[in-house]
Amino acid sequence: MPKIVRPENCQPARTLWYDRKKYITINFVVQNPKDVLVDIQDTKIIMSCKDVEDNDIYNEIEFFDRVFKSDSTEKVFDRTITVLIRKVKEHVAWPRLQKDLAKPAWLLVDFDNWRDWENEEEDGMAEYEQYVDMLNDMKNKGEPPAMDDLDDLSD
Numbered sequence: 498m499p500k501i502v503r504p505e506n507c508q509p510a511r512t513l514w515y516d517r518k519k520y521i522t523i524n525f526v527v528q529n530p531k532d533v534l535v536d537i538q539d540t541k542i543i544m545s546c547k548d549v550e551d552n553d554i555y556n557e558i559e560f561f562d563r564v565f566k567s568d569s570t571e572k573v574f575d576r577t578i579t580v581l582i583r584k585v586k587e588h589v590a591w592p593r594l595q596k597d598l599a600k601p602a603w604l605l606v607d608f609d610n611w612r613d614w615e616n617e618e619e620d621g622m623a624e625y626e627q628y629v630d631m632l633n634d635m636k637n638k639g640e641p642p643a644m645d646d647l648d649d650l651s652d
Contacts, residue, residue, distance in 0.1 A: 513607035
């Protein structure tokens, strides 16, 4: 991967993160990202892209602890760049995403997805999480469409 250079006059993306037993998830909130580059290293992540208005976006985060860069992945969506990062030390909660104690204003905990997993039972948790995610997806889709106009088709 080519080295990502911090562009002049860049701004950071609003960034949400949450912790799981084996993974850290980071969501960089960028409207219609393009030219996305994500460099996951053992101790940090660098993300660079352009937003819908062609602004340069750049984030660099030095991790709280080491990660497996080879077992991490990213996916670009219309409004976010989602990165799933595997922790080296599984079952160890991260009190913060970055090594530095000073938290930048653009970095926030994703409380909608945060779970206190330290006291949870291991058995059945994967199925439970999939079920909760499915329910959340269904809630986010809104009300089903009204179908009372289908009676007109039978005439």
